[in-house]
Amino acid sequence: MPITPDVILFVVFALIAVASAINVVVQTHPISSALSLVGVMGSLAILYLLLGAEFIAAAQVIVYAGAVMVLFIFVIMLLNAGTESKKGRSFMVQLLGVPLLVALLGLVAFFVQRIYYDTPRETVHFGGFTGGSAQDIGHALFTTYLLPFEVTSVLILIAIIGAVVLARKEME
Amino acid sequence: MDAFIVITLIKAFVVFAVLMTTLAYLQWVERKVIAHIQVRPGPYRVGPHGLLQPLADVIKLITKEDLIPPYVNKPLYLAAPFLAITMALLSISVIPFGPVIEVFGYKTAMQLADLNIGVLFVLAASSMGVYGIALAGWSSNNKYSLIGGLRSSAQMISYELPMSLAIAAPLLISNTLSLHDLVMKQQGSILNWNILHGPFPQIVSFIIFIIAAFAETNRVPFDLPEAENELVAGFHTEYSSMKFASFFMAEYANMITVSSMATLLFLGGWVAPWPAAYGSSLVPALIFAAAGVVALYHGAHAARQRDTRTLPVFGIIFLGIAGIFLLPMVQAWLLPLFWFCAKTGFILFAFMWVRGTLPRFRYDQLMGFAWKFLFPVAMLNLLVTGFLVAWVS
Numbered sequence: 001m002p003i004t005p006d007v008i009l010f011v012v013f014a015l016i017a018v019a020s021a022i023n024v025v026v027q028t029h030p031i032s033s034a035l036s037l038v039g040v041m042g043s044l045a046i047l048y049l050l051l052g053a054e055f056i057a058a059a060q061v062i063v064y065a066g067a068v069m070v071l072f073i074f075v076i077m078l079l080n081a082g083t084e085s086k087k088g089r090s091f092m093v094q095l096l097g098v099p100l101l102v103a104l105l106g107l108v109a110f111f112v113q114r115i116y117y118d119t120p121r122e123t124v125h126f127g128g129f130t131g132g133s134a135q136d137i138g139h140a141l142f143t144t145y146l147l148p149f150e151v152t153s154v155l156i157l158i159a160i161i162g163a164v165v166l167a168r169k170e171m172e
Numbered sequence: 173m174d175a176f177i178v179i180t181l182i183k184a185f186v187v188f189a190v191l192m193t194t195l196a197y198l199q200w201v202e203r204k205v206i207a208h209i210q211v212r213p214g215p216y217r218v219g220p221h222g223l224l225q226p227l228a229d230v231i232k233l234i235t236k237e238d239l240i241p242p243y244v245n246k247p248l249y250l251a252a253p254f255l256a257i258t259m260a261l262l263s264i265s266v267i268p269f270g271p272v273i274e275v276f277g278y279k280t281a282m283q284l285a286d287l288n289i290g291v292l293f294v295l296a297a298s299s300m301g302v303y304g305i306a307l308a309g310w311s312s313n314n315k316y317s318l319i320g321g322l323r324s325s326a327q328m329i330s331y332e333l334p335m336s337l338a339i340a341a342p343l344l345i346s347n348t349l350s351l352h353d354l355v356m357k358q359q360g361s362i363l364n365w366n367i368l369h370g371p372f373p374q375i376v377s378f379i380i381f382i383i384a385a386f387a388e389t390n391r392v393p394f395d396l397p398e399a400e401n402e403l404v405a406g407f408h409t410e411y412s413s414m415k416f417a418s419f420f421m422a423e424y425a426n427m428i429t430v431s432s433m434a435t436l437l438f439l440g441g442w443v444a445p446w447p448a449a450y451g452s453s454l455v456p457a458l459i460f461a462a463a464g465v466v467a468l469y470h471g472a473h474a475a476r477q478r479d480t481r482t483l484p485v486f487g488i489i490f491l492g493i494a495g496i497f498l499l500p501m502v503q504a505w506l507l508p509l510f511w512f513c514a515k516t517g518f519i520l521f522a523f524m525w526v527r528g529t530l531p532r533f534r535y536d537q538l539m540g541f542a543w544k545f546l547f548p549v550a551m552l553n554l555l556v557t558g559f560l561v562a563w564v565s
Contacts, residue, residue: 031245031248031307031310035248035307038303054287054288054289055289055292058289058292058293058295058296059292061296061299061300062292062295062296062299065296065299065300066295066296066299066300066302066332067299067329067332070299070302070303070306070325070328070329071329073303073306073307073310073325074306074322074325074326074329077306077309077310077318077321077322077325078322080318133288133289134288134289134292134349
């Protein structure tokens with residue numbers, strides 16, 4: 001694989017994403033964890049952008065990094081949650097944690113290896129995908145994926161109504 | 173390719189320099205406007221008519237002691253102002269100030285980057301800007317800061333919804349997300365601007381957008397995050413020196429961004445209100461010439477001793493600018509820039525006008541207004557616009 005600016009950017013932001021993801025778990029304070037999650041979302045958005053999906057990248061930042069995570073941080077601030085203690089882990093976690101992690105990473109590496117060698121290399125290269133504009137996504141959503149799209153919107157509506165019902169019960 | 177990089181670097185430098193100067197002088201303009209609304213002269217001592225006041229303020233802010241209280245969460249406390257100013261300045265990079273022009277044989281747009289998701293980029297940057305304020309409030313470890321940060325994040329999340337819905341309606345008509353193409357679709361006369369454009373004039377969207385913009389930038393009557401009579405200074409209570417200045421600049425940069433967005437989305441961007449064939453290209457020269465004549469007249473009949481020296485100088489400067497607007501070689505880029513600045517400047521003036529006129533909301537009224545009134549109205553407006561666009565096409 002030739003080293004182009006795209007590849008360098010990919011490696012940099014992939015590393016930031018992984019480092020932030022590890023930081024989410026390692027940090028003891030909820031605010032620090034939540035901010036690391038914002039870092040993961042942001043670097044993912046840039047990876048989408050590198051792959052040519054600019055609409056998905058913008059939606060990722062607006063919805064996940066912008067709205068969802070701000071809400072997380074808002075709730076943490078409102079509850080004024082303090083630092084979590086690192087003690088009190090169960091025996092199973094201490095015994096099986098590291099072997100299971102190694103096993104998981106091994107499995108992921110195995111499948112990545114298989115996919116990489118099974119598919120021709122031309123399919124995965126930067127700038128190869130051009131169907132990521134807002135127009136393409138909208139067209140796909142309202143033709144090919146109309147049923148899943150409508151079902152999802154009904155699902156979200158049910159969730160909203162459920163949240164309102166639960167909140168009202170609490171108030172009475 | 174090399175020419176592209178050089179031109180982009182030059183443009184970035186010019187935009188940054190002009191923006192920073194505008195930020196400093198916007199504050200002078202605001203103090204003057206509010207002073208005149210309240211019938212007092214405003215800044216008057218530093219330089220003629222207080223014109224050097226921003227410079228003095230910058231020197232004061234840079235040389236002040238930079239205090240970091242011992243009880244703050246240091247990494248986040250230091251990151252918050254940086255985050256706020258970065259996100260505020262980021263959106264300017266996609267705002268077009270004029271059409272594609274030719275400079276020394278190179279064609280270049282009067283814009284740093286014409287993204288095909290420009291509108292979404294501005295929304296994304298503004299939604300990330302909440303972090304700066306929320307984290308500043310939380311990391312300061314101070315109850316006033318915390319309440320200010322909480323209020324501001326709740327307010328910004330709430331008003332982002334009607335704002336996005338208000339933006340979506342004119343996008344349905346223009347059928348593009350690129351800010352440059354958005355203006356190109358509104359060319360012609362004032363009747364083609366989205367605010368008056370058929371099938372459904374977007375006046376309702378415009379009003380919703382402006383109200384939400386006031387809330388998004390934490391301005392009066394929505395300035396509860398920094399309500400000084402109850403919260404000291406809100407989220408930036410613990411900040412001093414340049415860190416305080418960063419929040420200040422971020423607020424003004426956000427004001428410029430939302431005003432430019434309103435101009436681009438609803439008021440036709442850099443397009444003149446009527447075609448140049450009917451003499452719209454003479455308007456800027458006439459306005460500046462009139463300003464020059466008025467300044468010269470007041471210089472001749474000066475009320476104050478100092479004005480006999482300063483006002484004639486201003487008059488001659490204004491007449492010189494009027495002359496520049498008549499030169500044919502600069503008209504191609506100066507006229508669009510004038511109209512863009514005039515429209516954006518008018519909305520910025522409205523920001524100050526409202527600040528000098530209206531009292532503050534109560535907090536529950538503020539949230540109720542966003543969710544129970546503004547959001548349904550924006551939804552209805554989007555629905556009606558969508559039906560009309562579908563019906564016409």
